[in-house]
Amino acid sequence: MLIIAGLGNPGKEYENTRHNAGFMVMDALAEKIGADISEKKHKALCGKGVIGGEKVILMKPQTYMNSSGESIRAAADYYKVDPEDILIVYDDISLAPGQLRIRAKGSAGGHNGIKSIIAHLGTQEFPRVKVGVGEKPSRMDLADYVLGHFSKEEQATMDDAVKEAADAVCEIVNVGIAQAMNDHNRKKEEK
Template sequence: MTSEERWVIAGLGNPGPWFTKTRHNAGFLVIDRLARRHGAEFRWYGTKCRLAEIDIDGRRVILVKPQWFINLSGNPVASVLRTYDVPVERLAVVHDDLAFRFGAVRIKRGGGAGGHNGVRSVTEALGTRHYTRLRFGLGRPPKGQQTGKYVLRKFPEPERSALPAVLDRCADAIEALVVRGLDKTQTELHSAPGAGEE
């Protein structure tokens, strides 16, 4: 199988049970949803990542959950790309984003980190911004609440009840990206009902 037929989808989050289902682990939650959807199990890749491999319409897709803390995600992601000989154009990074309301899902290629240290780490490790990002909207923290505390808290109700549908929307977008490409995925995702940024 050639590198042109492979994708790497990396979800950003923090390892360990304390961080499970916190807002900052939205990337991990999406990757877990994709793995369950395709009946895949994760295995260790050295001490850097947990990996699972799935097939999406004949494309081999490596799902990655870096096991260093989120601010150090870049080195593990870059290592997987090298090992599997996957070009950066076929990397998608899934991460939380405060710029969008909860439930909004956006996909783009390139752009700045927007204050997200995990994204910054990936960009620095790869030496380029030319990879795809699936952004999971969290919304801004309430006035007076520190951003760090906000993203490290678990999803509250009613967000917890809505979370499965949002994760499915993210998983659908990743599958569409792999099969139909970025432009068609952007059109479908961003024009869907309720896709507005506010």
């Protein structure tokens, strides 16, 4: 069994903001595999599904971004899942809008949701799919930027990226992270 969690903030005011890229991918993935992410459990909205014969739990933590680790830890304990079987999908401001970066492990890179997960799991050894949302403008506050909405041009790019990220998650489950990294860790113009 795998846990696949997309990070974001609950509530209508945060829908389709940069920080909710993980939630957007979870919605696309749920649609792709015919799952319903609506059960309230583990401080999250959860759903069950199957990808390539593997049972998966899809999660959208409802703890707000900076406390995402509480929800992930609760689910990991309940399902007795090791950190390497927990895939986290989240936004990354160091990547161009729509660019994906898949990693088997790594630091938080300044992302508070990932910092919380590392603190609660006690390890950085969990796979992740980062979805680029673009660098913040120099004079803009980081919180205002990540909680802001995409421009029309960015939204079209993000719609494609969200679908690609859902495909990448399925590829990770089906054929492994190494192949998914080879297929998706390229700059947009290389594709």
